[in-house]
Amino acid sequence: QTLMLEGAELPDTEYNRLAAIFPDATIVNGTPFIRKARSTKTGMEIENFRRGGIAHAKAYEKIPSVYREGMTDTEFSIEVERLMRLEGCLGIFRTFGQNMEIFMGSVLTGDNAATPSPYDFALGGAGIDPSLPVGANGTLLKEGQTVMVDIGGNFNGYIGDMSRVYSIGKLDERAYAAHQVCLDVQEKVISMIKPGVVCESLYNTAVELVTAAGFAGYFMGINQQAKFIGHGIGLEINELPVLAPHVTQELEQGMVFALEPKIILPGIGPVGVENSWAVTSTGVEKLTNFKEEIIPLNEG
Numbered sequence: 001q002t003l004m005l006e007g008a009e010l011p012d013t014e015y016n017r018l019a020a021i022f023p024d025a026t027i028v029n030g031t032p033f034i035r036k037a038r039s040t041k042t043g044m045e046i047e048n049f050r051r052g053g054i055a056h057a058k059a060y061e062k063i064p065s066v067y068r069e070g071m072t073d074t075e076f077s078i079e080v081e082r083l084m085r086l087e088g089c090l091g092i093f094r095t096f097g098q099n100m101e102i103f104m105g106s107v108l109t110g111d112n113a114a115t116p117s118p119y120d121f122a123l124g125g126a127g128i129d130p131s132l133p134v135g136a137n138g139t140l141l142k143e144g145q146t147v148m149v150d151i152g153g154n155f156n157g158y159i160g161d162m163s164r165v166y167s168i169g170k171l172d173e174r175a176y177a178a179h180q181v182c183l184d185v186q187e188k189v190i191s192m193i194k195p196g197v198v199c200e201s202l203y204n205t206a207v208e209l210v211t212a213a214g215f216a217g218y219f220m221g222i223n224q225q226a227k228f229i230g231h232g233i234g235l236e237i238n239e240l241p242v243l244a245p246h247v248t249q250e251l252e253q254g255m256v257f258a259l260e261p262k263i264i265l266p267g268i269g270p271v272g273v274e275n276s277w278a279v280t281s282t283g284v285e286k287l288t289n290f291k292e293e294i295i296p297l298n299e300g
Helices: 012-021 031-038 043-061 073-086 110-114 173-192 199-212
Strands: 002-005 026-029 105-109 145-151 163-168 230-232 239-243 256-259 262-265 269-272 275-279 284-286
Touching: 002 012, 012 026, 031 239, 043 073, 043 256, 043 275, 073 105, 073 145, 105 110, 105 269, 110 145, 110 269, 145 269, 163 269, 173 199, 173 256, 173 262, 173 269, 199 239, 239 256
Parallel strands: 002 026
Antiparallel strands: 105 145, 145 163, 230 239, 230 256, 256 275, 262 269, 275 284
């Protein structure tokens, strides 16, 4: 008799209780099997992502309307979170892994975006207290800087991921150049995707493009660079597959993932884009459809 348990999530007390109930059973860790099974979605699950993506875009469209001069990033984040809730966002985001915590996502501006986080996120942020070191930290929103909104869209249990960049006043031309590099990375990587493509090849392609453009030292962080450009999404925000070096897993039809090429510019802030995608029989379907250029928050 074999008893398969989700070892990565099961408390020791529950493990011992089940082991006592089934003393003759061989206990094995079922987490890898469950993660693999959940990495491909059914048609119904993908439809949930589509519906969530529509609501996600509606909220992001309204973001400029809540900006006020003199706001901090924390105040702005609260207003963005409110917009998401009004569109039906459930306001809870489940993650895989011990001690992985997140609220609704993050709003990052200026150099706070380069602050390392202990969590496995593309960009960090100091947070408003060391007990939750991620996201906005009370930084004043300033002219000439960017604001990246990366709020997950959990509207029906399935968590879509979308990041967009907003600007305050006129930006240095480097910001627009770096943002375009990220869009170019997205375009190239997405053009490669189909069933059978190896995950690490997508990461390597992204790094090659960013390096050729001269932004390698600012890609996916500065002080602490994330070593991935995308991740699976589903009932949890960090599912399989992972688009990262040394990951030889092949993409399969039905996999749903977020692709997030991002660059941080000192003194300016983060640029880049993140969208959710579903792997089809021949390529991909985009699940988060909203404009991708840098969006002004004011008339500066």
